[in-house]
Amino acid sequence: MTIMPLTKRGISTSRLVLGCMPFGGGWNRNPVTNEDVLKAEQAIDAALSIGISMFDHANIYTMGKAEMTFGTILKRRPDLRERIVIQSKCGIRLGEGAVPTRFDFSKTHILEAVDGILQRLGVEYLDILLLHRPDPLMEPDEVAAAFGILKAVGKVRYFGVSNMSAGQMRFLQRALPDQIAVNQLEMSLAHLDWLDQGIHVNQTAGTAVNFAEGLLEYCQMAHIQVQAWGPLAQGRFSGRAVTDEPDNIQQTAELVKQLATTKETTPEAIVLGWLMRHPALIQPVIGTMNVDRILACRDAERQAQAMTREEWYTLYVRARGKNMP
Numbered sequence: 001m002t003i004m005p006l007t008k009r010g011i012s013t014s015r016l017v018l019g020c021m022p023f024g025g026g027w028n029r030n031p032v033t034n035e036d037v038l039k040a041e042q043a044i045d046a047a048l049s050i051g052i053s054m055f056d057h058a059n060i061y062t063m064g065k066a067e068m069t070f071g072t073i074l075k076r077r078p079d080l081r082e083r084i085v086i087q088s089k090c091g092i093r094l095g096e097g098a099v100p101t102r103f104d105f106s107k108t109h110i111l112e113a114v115d116g117i118l119q120r121l122g123v124e125y126l127d128i129l130l131l132h133r134p135d136p137l138m139e140p141d142e143v144a145a146a147f148g149i150l151k152a153v154g155k156v157r158y159f160g161v162s163n164m165s166a167g168q169m170r171f172l173q174r175a176l177p178d179q180i181a182v183n184q185l186e187m188s189l190a191h192l193d194w195l196d197q198g199i200h201v202n203q204t205a206g207t208a209v210n211f212a213e214g215l216l217e218y219c220q221m222a223h224i225q226v227q228a229w230g231p232l233a234q235g236r237f238s239g240r241a242v243t244d245e246p247d248n249i250q251q252t253a254e255l256v257k258q259l260a261t262t263k264e265t266t267p268e269a270i271v272l273g274w275l276m277r278h279p280a281l282i283q284p285v286i287g288t289m290n291v292d293r294i295l296a297c298r299d300a301e302r303q304a305q306a307m308t309r310e311e312w313y314t315l316y317v318r319a320r321g322k323n324m325p
């Protein structure tokens with residue numbers, strides 16, 4: 001049996017994660033409504049029912065309301081806390097209109113952000129804290145000092161990053177006493193640079209690829225859990241209208257549908273199974289709040305195990321819209 005990098009580190013978690021970015025209503029200052037809480041609770045229950053035990057947050061999601069909504073549910077159901085893994089992120093500062101104005105990996109920001117996260121969630125500790133997007137002014141010693149305090153006082157158990165290159169991770173890792181546990185990156189059949197980078201080494205075609213060289217390999221060698229955000233490609237291959245999308249997207253959606261029919265499963269399970277088939281043991285962070293769509297992800301792990309190399313490559317090539325080099 002394959003063991004996920006997070007499990008190797010002592011974090012017992014599910015193969016899929018529920019992303020809580022849409023919880024709490026919109027990205028505005030409107031109060032969280034009962035309906036927002038009910039919708040979130042239905043999504044959580046649907047996730048739990050298919051074995052999802054990990055939930056992904058960020059302090060900025062719906063301007064803090066996603067965590068507040070989750071916290072309201074945890075308060076009503078305190079038994080949940082010890083059954084789940086809660087991950088959140090800090091390091092982005094929002095300005096007017098919820099626009100990110102700057103990134104901030106200062107010690108002060110990290111410490112204050114975690115206090116805000118814990119307060120909104122109403123929990124005593126976070127299982128995992130990620131640094132959301134690389135801050136050009138990052139000073140690893142300062143981050144290490146913040147992480148050291150958070151760990152020592154029991155506010156955060158494990159630390160990770162998001163949207164970082166291998167070079168940035170190595171730079172940060174030098175200062176950290178604990179190994180970086182997670183890197184969360186955008187990955188899906190609609191966002192393929194993470195694969196194209198590896199197949200276009202030394203080729204002009206590779207100049208159009210936007211993925212840091214060697215990142216996946218580094219994560220695998222260092223046993224860092226790769227998490228995929230945007231794994232459902234916002235529904236492009238599982239039911240959302242794609243008539244205005246490029247041919248490769250439309251044709252991939254058709255192929256996913258065919259495979260789902262043949263394999264008596266759902267398009268969601270095919271799309272996620274394709275990601276999970278990769279040897280990096282990618283952990284998709286699904287962002288749907290729709291109960292039926294969450295339930296439609298149930299079969300993803302089985303589809304990953306059953307997916308042949310031929311099927312995997314057929315999906316990849318169809319999504320690329322061009323043959324392999």
Ligand SMILES: NC(=O)c1ccc[n+]([C@@H]2O[C@H](COP(=O)([O-])OP(=O)(O)OC[C@H]3O[C@@H](n4cnc5c(N)ncnc54)[C@H](OP(=O)(O)O)[C@@H]3O)[C@@H](O)[C@H]2O)c1
Nearest residue numbers: 019021229230231232233234235238239240287288289290
């Ligand atoms: N680290 C980062 O920088 C970063 C960035 C973005 C997101 N994230 C995390 O990753 C999670 C997932 O990201 P994501 O939301 O971009 O990923 P996703 O799972 O690919 O897409 C989910 C979105 O697509 C919609 N959708 C899915 N299937 C659909 C269908 N058949 N028809 C119409 N709409 C459909 C969902 O709406 P419904 O709710 O209506 O289904 C939802 O808005 C987030 O919740 C967050 O936790 C991290």
